[in-house]
Amino acid sequence: MRRAMFPVALAGLAAAAPSPGLPLAINTWGGPFVAATDAAYASLLQGGAALDAVETGCSVCEANQCDGSVGYGGSPDEACETTLDAMIMDGVTMKAGAVAGLRRIKNAVGVARAVLERTTHTLLAGDLATAFAVAHGFREETLATDASAARCAAWRAAACQPNYRLNVLPDPRR
Template sequence: MYPFAIAIHGGAGTITPASMTPEQEKAYKAALRNTVEAGYATLAAGGSALDAVEQAVVLLEDVPLFNAGKGSVFTKDGRHEMDAAIMCGKNLDAGAVAGVRSIRNPITLARAIMDHSDHVFMSGYGAEEFARKHQVAFEPEEYFYDAFRHRQWREVRETDLFVLDHTVDEKFGTVGAVALDAEGNMAAATSTGGMTNKNFNRIGDTPVIGAGTYANNKTCAISCTGHGEFFLRAVVAYDVSCLMEYKGLSLHQACQQVVHEKLVEFGGEGGLIAVDATGEIALPFNSEGMYRASKKQNQETFVGIYK
């Protein structure tokens, strides 16, 4: 029996005590704690890492505090385009989806792609058709409407600017989960609503296996958050795994090298959550803050926001 563990994130960036009210901080911490403890309960009951990370991300997608699912930001045309990915460390099976609209829980669609197709990555209209075939829940546009999000979009919609999830003016982010179950299997899942006012069907690192999401029982499970273009170029999630597999680095050593050295060298801001085969958890980030929580077998729940 392995020492099961789970970690989650809700985005990383310019998140400081001065940028939040006490009520906002309380709401974020409560959402993070409730989510990580629900995922942990699944593991404690003998559930799989895959089920635990999907469940955790679904819960985060259903909370409008975070930029995923219900809380997704507005695109250039005033709609929502969502991306997600999930990966199984036991057999390297994976499912991913990009640019879908009206899907209540994109991570559930990613899981369906992994479980019920011979493909890994689907996008747009085709992915939505697949969702209908497999009874994945849809919601009307009004479900994704948030007044604060809409106001932010209105401020930039007539420009060519896009707003990152983690800028000082926007404290919402990609969500993700990683877990190790009692059988020794790992899994990772990540979901996002992208960037406010994004154009041209832009896709970040979240749904790209190896960039924003990766799991391998030999090494670790990783879910990333931050400025996606840099995470794509650095192949961050797989890079951490490679440093462990081929150079023999520990989880913390690999995360340090990738997040605090490699990314920083060329301007990449953000962080990741990770778990290895021993149940060790890493929550590194090079930004001002990262919404994060974790829980290991027979240990207290950890919840953090700031450095």
């Protein structure tokens, strides 16, 4: 497999469907994100559609937790619960599907794609997004990890606000 790496100012992962040109999968970041790009590219080489490639690549990143900011175990909220957000867009139809505040479902991009393909909505959020996911066969499981639980314990012990609020009242130390 011949692969070229190009520095591109593009957020996320993008893929172009097989065409007279070469298949193309682009990702802004290196490091742990390269595996996601490789998976998307492999999907295209096997004849997958661009939407399949993007979902495949993002799913790899979610499963690998990439740099700790993607997937389960990342960025717990004030209640020390990790929730996930994902969005996927189809460049052919210009439709999008997204989830926000998705609870207890690890495959957020898969749920976002289900929103795109199985609803007239663009975005589902919170418990309703989770209920939709479960109704469509996605498995509920914890999104916490030992590392995310330890981060929350440290935040609470230091009377910090884990949601990264700045200059707010009430002061969390009181």
